[in-house]
């Protein structure tokens with residue numbers, strides 16, 4: 001779907017800067033060899049087709065709100081902020097704590113962030129970018145000072161470990177950033193762009209237990225409690241859309257790839273990420289990849305990767321980064337940030 005979306009770049013009165021970052025992943029590791037004992041696959045197949053070697057997986061009592069809260073606490077500490085300073089908590093997730101209340105409300109309690117309002121958004125792997133864009137609007141308007149945006153998933157709880165085409169891909173984890181109001185015009189979120197195309201909903205979905213397949217009725221297919229993915233179908237689409245949206249970001253912000261320190265893409269498949277880098281003609285070292293350790297953690301993958309980049313000095317204050325994501329919906333989006 002090509003859009004003729006001529007959005008005027010506006011100069012907001014305030015800027016939303018990243019003031020802190022954190023992540024949390026469960027200790028338990030699932031290796032490719034572990035998976036080869038469960039389904040007909042091999043370390044060699046998984047490594048060459050996806051780049052994944054291990055994933056962090058939750059134990060039974062580790063839930064999405066727990067992972068999200070731990071990541072948020074780390075981001076708050078990194079921002080040197082008190083929990084009372086938080087005005088807004090957004091959790092991007094497709095594996096929420098429960099149908100309702102929102103996972104974000106559980107996080108609010110865990111943080112003691114009594115001054116914050118809290119809600120979840122469901123935009124699958126693009127959820128973190130959607131969350132940044134929403135928080136950006138609240139902060140740029142001057143209405144609020146501090147927002148925590150969290151991507152948190154326990155995907156292995158909706159993974160069919162009998163389906164070799166999907167179970168090799170996913171892991172659990174959470175990442176968070178604190179977005180803060182600043183009057184420094186040179187820093188912060190410079191541009192965000194979001195897209196959706198619901199006609200492709202069948203490519204990636206988990207159908208139980210929403211209103212179409214309510215818990216009050218027996219499922220016609222018991223596998224509907226699990227994620228279903230049409231990997232091959234999604235692959236080309238993902239490459240095309242991510243390349244397109246990064247180019248859109250560069251054009252709208254009047255930047256070139258030379259200005260960009262790092263592109264942090266959603267970690268869906270190392271081959272997809274490499275194809276994107278190749279098509280963009282991105283110089284070596286400007287595309288971050290950590291899928292080998294974590295697998296695909298959906299909305300959590302970009303903030304986990306970003307936190308790792310910061311921790312290892314791959315990006316620093318003043319650098320320009322682009323976050324880009326693609327996922328179920330279909331949804332995709334990107335944001336350009338001067339750190």
Ligand SMILES: CC(C)(COP(=O)(O)OP(=O)(O)OC[C@H]1O[C@@H](n2cnc3c(N)ncnc32)[C@H](O)[C@@H]1OP(=O)(O)O)[C@@H](O)C(=O)NCCC(=O)NCCS
Nearest residue numbers: 040041045049125164165168229231232234235268269327
């Ligand atoms: C899923 C994915 C890794 C599959 O890789 P692929 O190269 O496209 O592989 P294909 O689906 O074409 O399958 C190739 C063969 O490997 C087989 N295969 C699939 N999974 C396998 C596994 N885990 N181990 C061994 N063989 C496997 C298939 O059955 C197929 O066999 P066939 O040729 O006899 O039919 C890849 O398509 C992908 O990453 N897609 C995007 C993932 C996604 O949607 N992520 C979520 C959205 S962000």
